[in-house]
Amino acid sequence: MTTTKTIEPAAKTRDGRSTREAILAAATRLIHVHGYNHTTLDDILRESGVGKGNFYYHFKSKEDLGYAILDEIVAAFLQRTLDPCFSDPTARPLAQIRCFLDRVLESQRARNGVGGCPLGNLVAELSDVHEGFRRRLAGVFGIWQTRLTDALEAARRCGQVGDACRPDAVAHFLVASLEGAILLTKLTKDISVMEQCVAELGRYLSLYEVGV
Amino acid sequence: MTTTKTIEPAAKTRDGRSTREAILAAATRLIHVHGYNHTTLDDILRESGVGKGNFYYHFKSKEDLGYAILDEIVAAFLQRTLDPCFSDPTARPLAQIRCFLDRVLESQRARNGVGGCPLGNLVAELSDVHEGFRRRLAGVFGIWQTRLTDALEAARRCGQVGDACRPDAVAHFLVASLEGAILLTKLTKDISVMEQCVAELGRYLSLYEVGV
Protein backbone atom coordinates (compact mmCIF):
# COMPACT_ATOMS: atom_id res chain seq x y z
CA MET A 1 0.00 0.00 0.00
CA THR A 2 2.22 2.75 1.34
CA THR A 3 5.83 2.94 0.32
CA THR A 4 6.92 1.43 3.66
CA LYS A 5 10.19 3.29 3.54
CA THR A 6 10.57 3.58 7.31
CA ILE A 7 10.25 -0.13 8.08
CA GLU A 8 12.50 -1.10 5.18
CA PRO A 9 15.66 -2.77 6.51
CA ALA A 10 17.46 -2.48 3.17
CA ALA A 11 16.49 -6.06 2.58
CA LYS A 12 15.62 -5.50 -1.07
CA THR A 13 18.33 -5.49 -3.67
CA ARG A 14 19.96 -2.13 -3.30
CA ASP A 15 19.24 -1.47 -6.95
CA GLY A 16 15.58 -2.12 -6.54
CA ARG A 17 15.27 1.39 -5.34
CA SER A 18 17.73 3.09 -7.61
CA THR A 19 16.32 1.50 -10.74
CA ARG A 20 12.94 2.96 -10.00
CA GLU A 21 14.58 6.27 -9.24
CA ALA A 22 16.62 6.20 -12.42
CA ILE A 23 13.47 5.67 -14.46
CA LEU A 24 11.70 8.41 -12.56
CA ALA A 25 14.54 10.87 -13.00
CA ALA A 26 14.91 10.24 -16.73
CA ALA A 27 11.17 10.33 -17.34
CA THR A 28 10.72 13.52 -15.34
CA ARG A 29 13.42 15.24 -17.34
CA LEU A 30 12.11 14.08 -20.71
CA ILE A 31 8.44 14.72 -20.00
CA HIS A 32 9.22 18.18 -18.71
CA VAL A 33 10.57 19.16 -22.10
CA HIS A 34 8.69 16.94 -24.56
CA GLY A 35 5.37 16.46 -22.81
CA TYR A 36 3.66 13.26 -21.71
CA ASN A 37 2.29 11.95 -24.99
CA HIS A 38 5.33 12.94 -27.00
CA THR A 39 7.74 11.11 -24.68
CA THR A 40 7.89 7.43 -25.57
CA LEU A 41 8.71 4.54 -23.30
CA ASP A 42 11.72 3.78 -25.50
CA ASP A 43 13.05 7.28 -24.96
CA ILE A 44 12.79 6.81 -21.22
CA LEU A 45 14.38 3.36 -21.37
CA ARG A 46 17.26 4.58 -23.51
CA GLU A 47 17.84 7.59 -21.25
CA SER A 48 17.79 5.57 -18.04
CA GLY A 49 19.52 2.46 -19.39
CA VAL A 50 16.79 0.21 -18.05
CA GLY A 51 15.30 -2.72 -19.93
CA LYS A 52 11.65 -2.99 -20.79
CA GLY A 53 10.81 -5.95 -18.60
CA ASN A 54 12.50 -4.20 -15.77
CA PHE A 55 10.43 -1.12 -16.35
CA TYR A 56 7.20 -3.09 -16.19
CA TYR A 57 8.38 -4.73 -13.02
CA HIS A 58 8.54 -1.36 -11.31
CA PHE A 59 5.59 0.35 -13.00
CA LYS A 60 2.21 -1.00 -13.97
CA SER A 61 1.92 1.15 -17.08
CA LYS A 62 2.97 4.43 -18.62
CA GLU A 63 0.03 6.04 -16.90
CA ASP A 64 1.23 4.67 -13.56
CA LEU A 65 4.62 6.19 -14.26
CA GLY A 66 2.91 9.46 -15.07
CA TYR A 67 1.26 9.56 -11.65
CA ALA A 68 4.55 8.74 -9.94
CA ILE A 69 6.24 11.56 -11.81
CA LEU A 70 3.52 13.93 -10.75
CA ASP A 71 4.16 13.00 -7.12
CA GLU A 72 7.86 13.53 -7.73
CA ILE A 73 7.36 16.99 -9.23
CA VAL A 74 5.00 18.02 -6.48
CA ALA A 75 7.35 16.88 -3.73
CA ALA A 76 10.24 18.77 -5.30
CA PHE A 77 8.13 21.88 -5.72
CA LEU A 78 6.92 21.84 -2.14
CA GLN A 79 10.35 21.10 -0.73
CA ARG A 80 12.49 23.35 -2.85
CA THR A 81 10.22 26.28 -3.62
CA LEU A 82 7.04 26.56 -1.61
CA ASP A 83 7.93 25.39 1.90
CA PRO A 84 11.18 27.33 2.41
CA CYS A 85 9.34 30.61 1.96
CA PHE A 86 6.36 29.92 4.16
CA SER A 87 8.04 28.03 6.99
CA ASP A 88 10.06 30.94 8.39
CA PRO A 89 7.92 32.18 11.31
CA THR A 90 9.81 35.47 11.72
CA ALA A 91 8.97 36.74 8.23
CA ARG A 92 5.77 38.71 7.74
CA PRO A 93 3.18 37.12 5.40
CA LEU A 94 3.65 39.52 2.49
CA ALA A 95 7.40 39.08 2.67
CA GLN A 96 6.87 35.34 2.48
CA ILE A 97 4.84 35.75 -0.68
CA ARG A 98 7.41 38.06 -2.26
CA CYS A 99 10.11 35.58 -1.34
CA PHE A 100 8.11 32.92 -3.12
CA LEU A 101 7.74 35.03 -6.27
CA ASP A 102 11.50 35.56 -6.36
CA ARG A 103 12.13 31.89 -5.88
CA VAL A 104 9.92 30.99 -8.83
CA LEU A 105 11.72 33.59 -10.92
CA GLU A 106 15.06 32.10 -9.93
CA SER A 107 13.94 28.59 -10.82
CA GLN A 108 13.08 29.81 -14.30
CA ARG A 109 16.26 31.80 -14.66
CA ALA A 110 18.24 28.66 -13.91
CA ARG A 111 16.84 26.95 -17.03
CA ASN A 112 16.41 30.18 -19.01
CA GLY A 113 12.73 29.41 -19.32
CA VAL A 114 13.27 26.17 -21.23
CA GLY A 115 10.61 23.58 -20.46
CA GLY A 116 8.32 25.96 -18.67
CA CYS A 117 6.42 24.76 -15.62
CA PRO A 118 6.21 20.96 -15.49
CA LEU A 119 2.83 21.16 -13.80
CA GLY A 120 1.45 23.84 -16.09
CA ASN A 121 2.50 21.87 -19.16
CA LEU A 122 0.64 18.81 -17.94
CA VAL A 123 -2.44 20.90 -17.25
CA ALA A 124 -2.46 22.21 -20.80
CA GLU A 125 -1.76 18.81 -22.34
CA LEU A 126 -3.88 16.47 -20.28
CA SER A 127 -6.59 18.14 -18.25
CA ASP A 128 -9.18 18.02 -21.04
CA VAL A 129 -8.20 14.54 -22.15
CA HIS A 130 -7.46 12.49 -19.06
CA GLU A 131 -9.74 12.99 -16.08
CA GLY A 132 -7.47 11.13 -13.65
CA PHE A 133 -4.56 13.47 -14.33
CA ARG A 134 -6.84 16.48 -14.24
CA ARG A 135 -8.06 15.59 -10.77
CA ARG A 136 -4.57 15.05 -9.41
CA LEU A 137 -3.31 18.26 -10.97
CA ALA A 138 -6.25 20.17 -9.54
CA GLY A 139 -5.32 18.79 -6.12
CA VAL A 140 -1.76 20.03 -6.46
CA PHE A 141 -2.77 23.48 -7.55
CA GLY A 142 -5.22 23.47 -4.68
CA ILE A 143 -2.37 22.97 -2.20
CA TRP A 144 -0.34 25.71 -3.82
CA GLN A 145 -3.23 28.11 -3.85
CA THR A 146 -4.21 27.31 -0.27
CA ARG A 147 -0.72 28.11 0.94
CA LEU A 148 -1.04 31.57 -0.59
CA THR A 149 -4.57 32.05 0.71
CA ASP A 150 -3.40 31.22 4.23
CA ALA A 151 -0.57 33.74 4.01
CA LEU A 152 -2.94 36.41 2.74
CA GLU A 153 -5.41 35.72 5.53
CA ALA A 154 -2.59 36.00 8.03
CA ALA A 155 -1.58 39.27 6.43
CA ARG A 156 -5.11 40.54 6.85
CA ARG A 157 -5.27 39.48 10.47
CA CYS A 158 -2.07 41.29 11.32
CA GLY A 159 -3.13 44.35 9.36
CA GLN A 160 -0.47 44.08 6.68
CA VAL A 161 -3.09 44.26 3.94
CA GLY A 162 -6.48 45.98 3.91
CA ASP A 163 -9.95 44.49 3.80
CA ALA A 164 -10.15 45.07 0.06
CA CYS A 165 -7.89 42.06 -0.33
CA ARG A 166 -9.91 38.91 -0.94
CA PRO A 167 -7.38 36.19 -0.11
CA ASP A 168 -8.99 33.57 -2.30
CA ALA A 169 -9.23 35.75 -5.39
CA VAL A 170 -5.74 37.17 -4.95
CA ALA A 171 -4.27 33.70 -4.47
CA HIS A 172 -5.95 32.48 -7.67
CA PHE A 173 -4.63 35.48 -9.49
CA LEU A 174 -1.07 34.98 -8.24
CA VAL A 175 -1.00 31.35 -9.32
CA ALA A 176 -2.56 32.15 -12.68
CA SER A 177 -0.21 35.04 -13.40
CA LEU A 178 2.86 33.02 -12.51
CA GLU A 179 1.78 30.15 -14.73
CA GLY A 180 1.05 32.55 -17.58
CA ALA A 181 4.37 34.30 -17.13
CA ILE A 182 6.24 30.99 -17.25
CA LEU A 183 4.35 30.00 -20.38
CA LEU A 184 5.17 33.27 -22.11
CA THR A 185 8.82 32.95 -21.10
CA LYS A 186 8.96 29.47 -22.54
CA LEU A 187 7.49 30.77 -25.79
CA THR A 188 9.73 33.80 -26.19
CA LYS A 189 12.81 32.11 -24.70
CA ASP A 190 13.44 35.45 -23.05
CA ILE A 191 13.85 35.49 -19.29
CA SER A 192 13.26 39.24 -19.14
CA VAL A 193 9.57 38.57 -19.81
CA MET A 194 9.49 36.61 -16.58
CA GLU A 195 11.32 39.37 -14.74
CA GLN A 196 8.87 42.00 -15.96
CA CYS A 197 5.87 39.91 -14.98
CA VAL A 198 7.18 39.20 -11.49
CA ALA A 199 7.93 42.89 -11.04
CA GLU A 200 4.38 43.83 -12.04
CA LEU A 201 3.06 41.15 -9.72
CA GLY A 202 5.02 42.81 -6.91
CA ARG A 203 3.40 46.15 -7.70
CA TYR A 204 0.00 44.51 -7.81
CA LEU A 205 0.57 43.13 -4.31
CA SER A 206 1.46 46.54 -2.95
CA LEU A 207 -1.99 47.64 -4.06
CA TYR A 208 -3.41 45.93 -0.99
CA GLU A 209 -0.59 46.75 1.38
CA VAL A 210 -1.46 49.32 4.03
CA GLY A 211 0.88 52.12 5.08
CA VAL A 212 3.83 51.67 2.77
CA MET B 1 -12.26 34.59 -49.98
CA THR B 2 -15.94 34.56 -49.10
CA THR B 3 -17.85 31.36 -49.20
CA THR B 4 -19.03 32.21 -52.75
CA LYS B 5 -22.34 30.53 -52.14
CA THR B 6 -24.33 33.37 -53.72
CA ILE B 7 -22.28 33.91 -56.86
CA GLU B 8 -21.65 30.24 -57.37
CA PRO B 9 -21.12 29.55 -61.05
CA ALA B 10 -20.38 25.97 -60.21
CA ALA B 11 -17.21 26.38 -62.18
CA LYS B 12 -14.87 24.24 -60.10
CA THR B 13 -16.24 21.18 -58.51
CA ARG B 14 -18.42 22.87 -55.95
CA ASP B 15 -16.78 20.88 -53.24
CA GLY B 16 -13.25 22.04 -53.91
CA ARG B 17 -13.48 24.88 -51.45
CA SER B 18 -15.76 23.42 -48.85
CA THR B 19 -13.74 20.23 -48.47
CA ARG B 20 -10.70 22.14 -47.34
CA GLU B 21 -12.87 24.15 -45.02
CA ALA B 22 -14.54 21.04 -43.60
CA ILE B 23 -11.14 19.57 -42.79
CA LEU B 24 -9.99 22.82 -41.24
CA ALA B 25 -13.13 23.17 -39.13
CA ALA B 26 -13.03 19.60 -37.83
CA ALA B 27 -9.30 19.71 -37.13
CA THR B 28 -9.52 23.04 -35.35
CA ARG B 29 -12.25 21.72 -33.09
CA LEU B 30 -10.46 18.45 -32.30
CA ILE B 31 -7.01 19.95 -31.77
CA HIS B 32 -8.43 22.62 -29.51
CA VAL B 33 -9.60 19.94 -27.09
CA HIS B 34 -7.20 17.03 -27.64
CA GLY B 35 -4.01 18.83 -28.62
CA TYR B 36 -1.96 18.52 -31.80
CA ASN B 37 -0.09 15.28 -31.17
CA HIS B 38 -3.03 13.53 -29.62
CA THR B 39 -5.34 14.25 -32.57
CA THR B 40 -4.83 11.70 -35.33
CA LEU B 41 -5.42 12.17 -39.02
CA ASP B 42 -8.02 9.42 -38.84
CA ASP B 43 -9.92 11.35 -36.16
CA ILE B 44 -9.99 14.40 -38.40
CA LEU B 45 -11.00 12.35 -41.42
CA ARG B 46 -13.82 10.64 -39.56
CA GLU B 47 -15.05 13.95 -38.14
CA SER B 48 -15.02 15.72 -41.48
CA GLY B 49 -16.12 12.79 -43.64
CA VAL B 50 -13.20 13.25 -45.99
CA GLY B 51 -11.09 10.45 -47.43
CA LYS B 52 -7.37 10.18 -46.88
CA GLY B 53 -6.30 10.69 -50.46
CA ASN B 54 -8.49 13.73 -50.58
CA PHE B 55 -6.89 15.11 -47.45
CA TYR B 56 -3.44 14.83 -48.97
CA TYR B 57 -4.73 16.51 -52.08
CA HIS B 58 -5.56 19.62 -50.05
CA PHE B 59 -2.73 19.52 -47.50
CA LYS B 60 0.92 18.61 -47.87
CA SER B 61 1.17 17.00 -44.44
CA LYS B 62 -0.21 17.08 -40.94
CA GLU B 63 2.27 19.81 -40.14
CA ASP B 64 0.98 21.83 -43.08
CA LEU B 65 -2.54 21.43 -41.71
CA GLY B 66 -1.26 22.58 -38.33
CA TYR B 67 0.03 25.82 -39.79
CA ALA B 68 -3.25 26.38 -41.63
CA ILE B 69 -5.17 25.87 -38.39
CA LEU B 70 -2.93 28.34 -36.62
CA ASP B 71 -3.73 30.94 -39.28
CA GLU B 72 -7.41 30.12 -38.84
CA ILE B 73 -7.29 30.56 -35.06
CA VAL B 74 -5.34 33.78 -35.30
CA ALA B 75 -7.71 35.28 -37.84
CA ALA B 76 -10.69 34.41 -35.66
CA PHE B 77 -9.04 35.84 -32.56
CA LEU B 78 -8.14 39.10 -34.26
CA GLN B 79 -11.53 39.47 -35.91
CA ARG B 80 -13.79 38.40 -33.08
CA THR B 81 -11.91 39.48 -29.97
CA LEU B 82 -8.99 41.81 -30.45
CA ASP B 83 -10.00 44.17 -33.26
CA PRO B 84 -13.54 45.05 -32.10
CA CYS B 85 -12.18 46.53 -28.87
CA PHE B 86 -9.32 48.54 -30.30
CA SER B 87 -10.93 49.83 -33.47
CA ASP B 88 -13.45 52.14 -31.79
CA PRO B 89 -11.77 55.58 -31.96
CA THR B 90 -14.18 57.22 -29.50
CA ALA B 91 -13.23 54.93 -26.60
CA ARG B 92 -10.33 55.91 -24.36
CA PRO B 93 -7.35 53.53 -24.36
CA LEU B 94 -7.90 52.08 -20.90
CA ALA B 95 -11.56 51.48 -21.69
CA GLN B 96 -10.48 49.59 -24.80
CA ILE B 97 -8.27 47.35 -22.72
CA ARG B 98 -10.99 46.71 -20.17
CA CYS B 99 -13.38 45.92 -22.99
CA PHE B 100 -10.86 43.41 -24.25
CA LEU B 101 -10.53 41.74 -20.85
CA ASP B 102 -14.31 41.37 -20.67
CA ARG B 103 -14.43 39.93 -24.14
CA VAL B 104 -11.86 37.28 -23.28
CA LEU B 105 -13.83 36.45 -20.16
CA GLU B 106 -16.98 36.10 -22.22
CA SER B 107 -15.30 33.81 -24.74
CA GLN B 108 -14.33 31.50 -21.90
CA ARG B 109 -17.73 31.68 -20.28
CA ALA B 110 -19.27 30.55 -23.54
CA ARG B 111 -17.37 27.23 -23.36
CA ASN B 112 -17.24 27.12 -19.55
CA GLY B 113 -13.47 27.02 -19.77
CA VAL B 114 -13.38 23.73 -21.65
CA GLY B 115 -10.46 23.53 -24.05
CA GLY B 116 -8.71 26.58 -22.69
CA CYS B 117 -6.93 28.92 -25.06
CA PRO B 118 -6.18 27.22 -28.40
CA LEU B 119 -3.02 29.29 -28.77
CA GLY B 120 -1.86 28.79 -25.19
CA ASN B 121 -2.32 25.04 -25.49
CA LEU B 122 -0.16 24.91 -28.58
CA VAL B 123 2.52 26.97 -26.83
CA ALA B 124 2.66 24.53 -23.94
CA GLU B 125 2.61 21.49 -26.20
CA LEU B 126 4.87 22.47 -29.06
CA SER B 127 7.12 25.43 -28.36
CA ASP B 128 9.92 23.36 -26.86
CA VAL B 129 9.59 20.58 -29.39
CA HIS B 130 8.86 22.16 -32.77
CA GLU B 131 10.78 25.31 -33.62
CA GLY B 132 8.59 26.16 -36.62
CA PHE B 133 5.45 26.26 -34.52
CA ARG B 134 7.25 28.12 -31.75
CA ARG B 135 8.26 30.86 -34.12
CA ARG B 136 4.78 31.26 -35.56
CA LEU B 137 3.21 31.27 -32.13
CA ALA B 138 5.71 33.86 -30.93
CA GLY B 139 4.68 36.01 -33.88
CA VAL B 140 1.03 35.80 -32.96
CA PHE B 141 1.61 36.64 -29.32
CA GLY B 142 3.79 39.48 -30.54
CA ILE B 143 0.86 40.98 -32.44
CA TRP B 144 -1.42 40.59 -29.44
CA GLN B 145 1.08 42.14 -27.09
CA THR B 146 1.87 44.99 -29.47
CA ARG B 147 -1.79 45.91 -29.67
CA LEU B 148 -1.86 46.29 -25.89
CA THR B 149 1.44 48.16 -25.80
CA ASP B 150 0.11 50.65 -28.35
CA ALA B 151 -3.02 51.26 -26.31
CA LEU B 152 -0.98 51.78 -23.15
CA GLU B 153 1.32 54.21 -24.91
CA ALA B 154 -1.71 56.12 -26.13
CA ALA B 155 -3.03 56.12 -22.57
CA ARG B 156 0.22 57.61 -21.39
CA ARG B 157 0.23 60.28 -24.08
CA CYS B 158 -3.28 61.41 -23.21
CA GLY B 159 -2.52 61.34 -19.50
CA GLN B 160 -4.87 58.49 -18.64
CA VAL B 161 -2.07 56.58 -16.92
CA GLY B 162 1.02 57.89 -15.14
CA ASP B 163 4.68 57.58 -16.06
CA ALA B 164 5.12 54.64 -13.71
CA CYS B 165 3.35 52.53 -16.32
CA ARG B 166 5.87 50.81 -18.57
CA PRO B 167 3.68 49.85 -21.56
CA ASP B 168 5.84 46.94 -22.61
CA ALA B 169 6.00 45.32 -19.19
CA VAL B 170 2.32 45.90 -18.47
CA ALA B 171 1.34 44.44 -21.84
CA HIS B 172 3.43 41.33 -21.19
CA PHE B 173 1.85 40.99 -17.80
CA LEU B 174 -1.68 41.32 -19.16
CA VAL B 175 -1.13 38.64 -21.78
CA ALA B 176 0.57 36.33 -19.29
CA SER B 177 -2.10 36.75 -16.65
CA LEU B 178 -4.91 36.11 -19.11
CA GLU B 179 -3.23 32.96 -20.40
CA GLY B 180 -2.62 31.76 -16.87
CA ALA B 181 -6.18 32.50 -15.86
CA ILE B 182 -7.53 30.55 -18.82
CA LEU B 183 -5.26 27.62 -17.97
CA LEU B 184 -6.39 27.56 -14.36
CA THR B 185 -10.01 27.76 -15.46
CA LYS B 186 -9.53 24.82 -17.77
CA LEU B 187 -7.99 22.86 -14.92
CA THR B 188 -10.61 23.63 -12.29
CA LYS B 189 -13.53 23.65 -14.75
CA ASP B 190 -14.77 26.59 -12.72
CA ILE B 191 -15.49 29.81 -14.58
CA SER B 192 -15.49 31.81 -11.35
CA VAL B 193 -11.68 31.46 -11.27
CA MET B 194 -11.60 33.33 -14.55
CA GLU B 195 -13.97 35.96 -13.22
CA GLN B 196 -11.85 36.52 -10.13
CA CYS B 197 -8.67 36.82 -12.16
CA VAL B 198 -10.15 39.30 -14.61
CA ALA B 199 -11.47 41.35 -11.69
CA GLU B 200 -8.01 41.44 -10.09
CA LEU B 201 -6.52 42.37 -13.44
CA GLY B 202 -8.94 45.30 -13.53
CA ARG B 203 -7.75 46.45 -10.12
CA TYR B 204 -4.16 46.08 -11.20
CA LEU B 205 -4.82 48.37 -14.15
CA SER B 206 -6.32 51.03 -11.93
CA LEU B 207 -2.96 51.10 -10.15
CA TYR B 208 -1.58 53.15 -13.02
CA GLU B 209 -4.70 55.19 -13.71
CA VAL B 210 -4.44 58.84 -12.71
CA GLY B 211 -7.23 60.75 -10.97
CA VAL B 212 -9.86 58.08 -10.42
Added chain:
DNA sequence: CCCTGTGTACCGACTGGTTGGTACAGATGA
Protein backbone atom coordinates in the same frame (compact mmCIF):
# COMPACT_ATOMS: atom_id res chain seq x y z
C1' DC C 1 -21.87 14.92 -82.27
C1' DC C 2 -18.44 11.86 -80.93
C1' DC C 3 -13.61 10.85 -79.68
C1' DT C 4 -9.66 11.74 -77.18
C1' DG C 5 -6.76 14.19 -73.89
C1' DT C 6 -6.15 16.78 -69.60
C1' DG C 7 -6.66 18.68 -64.95
C1' DT C 8 -9.22 18.57 -60.63
C1' DA C 9 -11.31 16.19 -56.92
C1' DC C 10 -11.73 12.17 -54.60
C1' DC C 11 -11.40 7.22 -52.55
C1' DG C 12 -9.68 3.49 -49.54
C1' DA C 13 -6.25 -0.26 -49.28
C1' DC C 14 -1.73 -0.55 -48.09
C1' DT C 15 3.13 0.28 -46.00
C1' DG C 16 6.89 0.88 -42.98
C1' DG C 17 7.87 2.41 -38.78
C1' DT C 18 6.56 3.30 -33.94
C1' DT C 19 3.96 2.56 -29.74
C1' DG C 20 2.61 0.65 -25.20
C1' DG C 21 2.56 -3.67 -23.39
C1' DT C 22 3.61 -9.04 -22.67
C1' DA C 23 6.15 -13.55 -22.22
C1' DC C 24 9.67 -15.72 -20.56
C1' DA C 25 14.19 -17.20 -19.38
C1' DG C 26 18.07 -16.11 -16.64
C1' DA C 27 20.34 -13.93 -12.73
C1' DT C 28 20.97 -12.85 -7.85
C1' DG C 29 20.75 -13.26 -3.04
C1' DA C 30 18.49 -15.07 1.35
Added chain:
DNA sequence: TCATCTGTACCAACCAGTCGGTACACAGGG
Protein backbone atom coordinates in the same frame (compact mmCIF):
# COMPACT_ATOMS: atom_id res chain seq x y z
C1' DT D 1 14.64 -23.51 -3.30
C1' DC D 2 12.06 -19.37 -3.63
C1' DA D 3 11.10 -14.50 -4.23
C1' DT D 4 12.97 -10.58 -6.21
C1' DC D 5 14.99 -8.35 -10.15
C1' DT D 6 16.51 -7.85 -14.98
C1' DG D 7 17.29 -8.44 -20.23
C1' DT D 8 15.49 -9.86 -24.73
C1' DA D 9 12.43 -11.20 -28.02
C1' DC D 10 8.11 -10.42 -29.40
C1' DC D 11 3.17 -8.63 -30.42
C1' DA D 12 -0.98 -6.21 -31.86
C1' DA D 13 -2.59 -1.65 -32.47
C1' DC D 14 -1.82 2.54 -34.32
C1' DC D 15 0.28 6.22 -36.91
C1' DA D 16 1.43 9.48 -40.93
C1' DG D 17 1.98 9.12 -45.39
C1' DT D 18 1.80 6.62 -50.29
C1' DC D 19 -0.22 4.55 -54.20
C1' DG D 20 -3.13 2.96 -57.85
C1' DG D 21 -7.22 3.95 -59.45
C1' DT D 22 -12.08 6.29 -60.24
C1' DA D 23 -15.33 10.07 -61.53
C1' DC D 24 -16.15 13.96 -63.92
C1' DA D 25 -15.88 18.51 -66.17
C1' DC D 26 -14.13 20.57 -70.07
C1' DA D 27 -11.55 21.39 -73.92
C1' DG D 28 -10.56 20.94 -79.08
C1' DG D 29 -10.27 18.46 -83.40
C1' DG D 30 -12.48 15.89 -86.83
